[in-house]
Amino acid sequence: MAADRVFPDASLREATERKLRRFSKLRGKPVAAGEFWDIVAITAADEKQEFAYKQQLSEKMKRKELPLGVQYHVFVDPAGAKIGNGGSTLCALRCLEKLYGDKWNSFTILLIHSGGYSQRLPSASALGKIFTALPLGNPIYQMLELKLAMYIDFPSHMNPGILVTCADDIELYGIGEFEFIKFDKPGFTALAHPSSLSVGTTHGVFVLEPFNHLKYRDVEYTCCYRFLHKPSIEEMHQCNAVYKLGSFSSEYFAGGDTAYLKLDSEYVYTDSLFYMDHQSAKKLLAFYEEIGELNCEIDAYGDFLQALGPGATVEYTRNTSNVTKEESELVDVRQRIFHFLKGTPLNVVVLNNSKFYHLGTTEEYLFHFTSDNNIKSELGLQPVAFSIFPNITECSGKTSCIIQSIVDSRCFVAPGSVVEYSRLGPDVSIGENCIISGSHIMTKAVLSPCSFLCSISLKINGHLKYSTVAFGVQDNLKKNVKILSDLKSLQFFGICFLSCLDIWNLKVKEELFSGNKTQLSLWNARIFPVCSSLSDSVTTSLEMLSAIKNKSTFNLNSYELLSIEEMLAYKDVEDMITYREQIFLEISLNKKQSDL
Template identity: 65%
Template sequence: MAATEAGRDMALREATLRKLRKFERLRGQIVKVGEFWDVVVITAADEKQELAYKQQLSRKLQQKELPLGVHYHVFADPAGAKIGNGGSTLCALQCLEEIYGDRWNCFTILLIHSGGYSQRLPNASALGKIFTALPLGSPVYQMLELKLAMYIDFPSHMSPGILVTCADDIELYSVRETDILRFDKPGFTALAHPSDLLIGTTHGVFVLEPSGSSECGDLEYRTCHRFLHKPSLEEMCQSGAVGRKRTLSPKNLAVGDLGTPNSHSDFVYTDSLFYMDHNSARKLLAFYQQLGALTCEIDAYGDFLQALGPGATMEYTKNTANVTREESGLVKMREKIFHLLQGTPLNVVALNNSKFYHIGTTREYLYHFTSDSPLKSELGLLSTAVSVFPGGSEGSCEAPCVIQSIIDSRASVGLGSVVEYSWLGPDVTVGANSIISGCHVLTKAALPPSSFLCALSLRVNGRIMYATMAYGVEDNLKQSVKALSDIHSLRFSGLGFLECLDLWGLKGTEDLFSGSQTSLSLWTARIFPVCPSLSESVMASLRLLGAVRNASPLCLTSHELLSVEEMLFYKDVEAMMRWRAHIVQEIHLQGCQADVSEEFSFLCTP
């Protein structure tokens, strides 16, 4: 008999709770050899981001928010061409070699890719995706703590090697007490999650060798014949990637704990993180050292994993359909990687009771933090975390989510909105489905629905200044055009960008944009006022946004204006962390509000 979905969900929640408890016991403690990672590496896009990450890591270690006795590193990509997370992996191996020599052959290493500027979730742009706050724990968990907690069982059952993961996804899984998830086979080992076929078209998909067993437990060790990267439905079916699982009838599920399988649904196994043993890592390092500088983007999943397994062919090397920017040397680089890794085994750990979540976009962020999402239940996410929010409605569907913030009892926060690291006064109204981050608003203000507002501290010519990015939550900051004549195709908060410029009294000239004049976008548009105080900055950008929503003119020509690209260049990480610490101090003075279920109460220290 098969367990019900409710039973599997309960097992997933209990397994997650156990990992969180285990991690809590290690926070601030010196870990024993083999108990935790020997080395934790975070990659950064450039030296500026590297410094920001190091500052935050240092603060976490000082405040004993992480396990101690571990080597934590941040490695920046070299200046020049974008090299992708595959290139970042190669550079990280070189950095480990320079620091440790042959000693890293004996280490268990966690490598977290966090080198992007999070244009799809801009409130993570300044301080990094891996430092995205979660409505969980006290001190508030960020993605780094959650990843360390969810992988807490891995190091003790791992041969020396490197586990590669990304900063904006969450993997939850449960296995039987007698099962152990091991990373101890030669070559590569990847986790695999059962997903519907549509999900498979946007992820990596494993084509597995026949298992030889009719039983399907929560954990299966399988061999991968070949790996497909973002395949079409037709490719998945033709390659043999599609499996069929038995499902339970709704009638039986509603009756009791056990149901009877009576139907089938198609699924594929999709990817998340992967491990490589030290021999494979050494092979990649030697390859990188022979290459010298990288000149094109390499994908750690698409370009490494597609070369593995007995069914791998060179056909994928010429497929550039999923490449954001095709460089001339990409195909040749892929061919070299294929020949290097050809014949290397790809082992798969199929986690049949697992979930894979991505929170790298504003839509995903709002959904998982404010709706009645499975993740909220499985992780014990709160509606009010380390905050003063007398008007909160913990547990209600689409309740606003408030993280490390102070909100006056007379303020209003709309359903489906997230407020983080902010202080809002009595006459502030936040519209539904909005994101507000790092803001200080004590005067009367109204943020329209579906708005995005994120304030940054800057250091400009030696002075502390402030600027606040403001958009619609659905705005596409990654969309760019190559000529000024095409900027009419950009849209800001639902309105054509040229119309917005007219409302603001600005002209669409080359001087309006920072950076490359062949890549014009909302990201590089100089439209945000620089102000001497945080509250002035927030109000100035709020007026800018309101002008668009209300179609009312607002002259910006008297302000010094920056683009988001420039704001990130001038960002003052220490000042932003001081602001967050100030909020925490005030929260403790006023009394922290958080309705925590008893089973998750260990996450909230007094």
């Protein structure tokens, strides 16, 4: 959360505008050799996700929303155990080798990790985090286009190799008009951003070799002595990763991550994306070929970067405190990676005038789109983006945010809420801090503050069906318990989940959950009704929420019920894309008529 940033940065806005303009000129046009990426690859967790990504890439190519003459690929993780973004990186390297042989050693490649199920931002679960819509552009940008725009200068100043990034973050930076970020050194090269120590505890932190940071340039090139992954504040101090703002730097950083820091405050340099040259990529591929099969989660940042630099030690391989699931072979695999990469340099591009924004949770998503004037100014985000809706309301600096939607002028959308790819009628009232995605609401409806609503098209036994996910934006879908008697510790819309089951007349039994019966969570709870129409699906889920709010009974026993986990297995990507396309065409026609 970036609530403590107090000023938007004009230099970042200008730099961002230039990149967006340049990318806009390339959309739908063939790119010259060396002008853009040779390959853009997206990772997917399974075959369903792979299919969804390929479908959306195909649609983007048809609509000329992406540069042409580029190889766009989706690389799917092998079936079986989760392998993390580090494992996905290894799989992608193997796919590149199979597809291109020795040719790929001359390519510039962008690898975007988007293989998660987005349990912290479920509106992105069905079609993927990298296809998250932004209130920007015409047609609207999704995260993929924004990534390509923000990295527009990189390929022409990069030696052959791979740039690795994640699907749910945004890096903005300002440097001199005639300066460029170069990725031309052997080994790995990472970007570094000034951040508070509290931010450092949730990111990677660089222990940098001495460099002349007293000159406060926009960009500095140095080396990393050691990389710390999610360190404690005490560890940052012990490892000499902490810098102190002086009278000049406190002025220099105004508008950056440290804008809120006072004179003599402390800061660290945190990570975002990284580059590896072809030789380093071949090292990792050789490691993957040697082990044959991966059965544990490897982190591309924590497990690759911590092995780099002269100060790297093998101790981190035994630290599993940041691991969500500790497999028996994890420590052994980490140690083997360490010895494969040991001695490889980690170069760092220090971007003193930069910001790193994360969009991975419902809280971050709502804040950045409706309340954060910094990112709104720096990226040019709009309260109404390619939509029909005249009545934006504002309160205490918050606005609502409407993205590619058709909203009746009599509908009320409270400040702090986001509506995307939806149709809302005149008798709909949306409370504050809600997320509405892919929904159709034409009947009278009142959504309580902090409601989440996301409709998903399903193909079940050859028939098109619909289901709408509904819960509170602060509900923790990932939290799980091992036995039914512990369900009382789960909360749905701030209420004990057991009480909700009672209201819905659902019995507490193992069959209430899909998938792993020792990990019971809201994610795999079979509580969402399947309906024959999109509008019925939304209405039914709203009645579920209303029953909880009013503590009245709503019997779900008469419906076929699915968990979110099952919805993603049954999702009908083509129908969801068609629905969005219909909204797009109607908005386009409306805009043409209003221009006459």
